[in-house]
Amino acid sequence: MDKLHLEIVTPHGQIFSGDVSSVVLPGSDGEFGVMPHHASLVSLLKAGIVDIETLDKKHDVVAINWGYAKIDENKVTILADGAVYVAGNSESDLANSLNQAKELIESMGSDTNALAATMAKMESIARAK
Numbered sequence: 587m588d589k590l591h592l593e594i595v596t597p598h599g600q601i602f603s604g605d606v607s608s609v610v611l612p613g614s615d616g617e618f619g620v621m622p623h624h625a626s627l628v629s630l631l632k633a634g635i636v637d638i639e640t641l642d643k644k645h646d647v648v649a650i651n652w653g654y655a656k657i658d659e660n661k662v663t664i665l666a667d668g669a670v671y672v673a674g675n676s677e678s679d680l681a682n683s684l685n686q687a688k689e690l691i692e693s694m695g696s697d698t699n700a701l702a703a704t705m706a707k708m709e710s711i712a713r714a715k
Contacts (some may be wrong), residue, residue: 588607588621588622588623589605589606589607589622589641589660590605590606590607590608590609590620590621590622590624590660590661590662591603591604591605591606591660591661591662592604592605592606592609592638592661592662592664593661593662593663593664594636594648594650594664594666594669595663595664595665595666596665596666596667596668596669597667601648601666601669601670601671602638602646602648602671604640605641606638606639606640606641607621607639607640607641607643608620608621608622608639609636609637609638609639609662610636610637611629611631611636611655611662611664612631612632612633612634612635612636612650612704613629613630613631613632613655614629614630614631614632617634620657620662622659622660623659623660624657624658624659625657625659626657626658626659627657628654628655628656628657629654629655629657630652630653630654631650631652631653631654631655631664631666632652633650633651633652633690633691633704634649634650634691634704635647635648635649635650635672635687635691635704635707636648636649636650636664636669637707646671646672646673647671647672647673647687648669648670648671648672649669649670649672649686649687649688649690649691650664650666650667650668650669650690651666651667651668651669651690651691651693652666652667653665653666653667653669668690668693669690670683670686670687670690671683672684672687691704
């Protein structure tokens with residue numbers, strides 16, 4: 587099975603590291619997907635969510651405020667100014683991480699339509715877990 591290694595790092599430490607099937611990133615010119623054997627590139631990332639498809643076809647969500655992605659054939663490294671891994675073992679844990687992610691994205695967002703769409707997508711993916 588083809589896989590991609592994903593790392594998400596902030597100035598405060600590593601948020602995520604692992605092998606994934608694919609990842610969708612909030613690029614400065616719009617969302618784009620990355621799969622194994624992707625062409626190498628470096629991209630500016632805007633506030634939004636990183637939609638991670640795990641090897642078992644589940645989805646994880648990491649909210650970022652902005653950053654850069656370095657993409658190679660089998661590795662994606664995201665350097666983000668701020669990031670929140672949206673997860674939790676209970677409804678209250680999940681709600682808490684969703685609130686932290688919303689605050690992070692709202693702190694950078696000025697486009698209310700894009701902000702609302704990002705929030706809706708993030709909640710939809712997180713609640714489907």
